Amino acid sequence: MSNQVIKVSKDTLNKMKQTYQRNLLNKTVPYTEFAAKVGAVTITAYTSGKVMFQGNGAETEAAKWGAVSTAPSGKSNGKASGKSSGSLPAGFAQRSAIGSDEVGNGSYFGPVTVCAAYVEKEMIPKLQALGVRDSKELTDTQIVKLSKVIKELIPYRLLIMEPKKYNEIQPKYNAVHMKVALHNQAIYLLLRDLAPIKPEGILIDQFTPEGNYRKYVRDEKNQVTEKLYFITKGEQYHIAVAAASIICRAAFLEELDKESKELGYTVPSGAGAKSDQVAARILDQGGMELLANYAKLHFANTAKAQKIAEKG
DSSP states (O other), rough: EEEEEEEOOOHHHHHHHHHTTBBSSOOOOOOOOEEETTTEEEEEETTTTTEEESSSSSHHHHTSSSSOOOSSSSSOOOOSSOOSSSOOTTTGGSSEEEEEEEEOTTSSSSEEEEEEEEOGGGGGGHHHHHHHOGGGGHHHHHHHHHHHHHHHHHHHEEEEEHHHHHHHHHTTHHHOOOHHHHHHHHHHHHHHHHHTTSSEEEEEOOOOOOHHHHHHHHTTSSSOOOOHHHHHHHTGOOHHHHHHHHHHHHHHHHHHHHHHHTTTOOSSSSSSSSHHHHHHHHHHHHHHHHHTBHHHHTTTHHHHHHHHHHHH
16 A cells, blocks of 8 residues: 655645545544545545555645655664664665664663564554654653554553662663663564564664673573664664654653652652752651662662751
């Protein structure tokens, strides 16, 4: 099935809706202005200004309204900005692939969340039209809303390592080893869900050299070692990584919110001075045992919080 995506102005979007008035479909889809069907072509217009045309004749229908976007998700030259383990195969951005990313490793409070997401090539234009991209370019509110939509559209596996469990494992697993274990497990579970479907590749947003990753993964029971690619800023090279990033970022934010509600005051993200102050407050409430439920204790913030609590 042919897929085409164009970007139009608000005025053009309104004109399109008027033109397709008799062809409008009676369905409500999040982030859309309207959906219509003309012959074999289904047209979905998104609030972002992107319009997706699907079906035989999609390119002809799209050409009536503007230039067709042929650029893949991310840069087209296949070369990463920053260090990577190697270039991706030509046209990788348009292949059916798994993307894997993590959030929370650098935050004192909250969990480490890892997500592996599978995007088949036919789904790429729809996710692009929805505005799926690097989670760093989105607000927290946008991330939480978009995550709910993405999870309805594609297969994924989300792992949440809460602080209490993190602190139990951390003496044995350093931060990189822990992330390798989580990425590997999320990918393994997703591959098991997808079977017999096999992705054309698995792209991990690179956080350690490939050799280091493969060294640590040897310690895991269910090792995934084939079709792996490692590249920094992976969300620029396949939309599956961007989707995974949004899902695990939303999960991280939701967990922080849960911690805040349990304690009765805001638990911050990051590892700055504000985290020291909040940790000291938790220590006053319930000591190290309580703090272990909410924070990664091996961070330097713990010692700083203890000093603040002693002075208080």
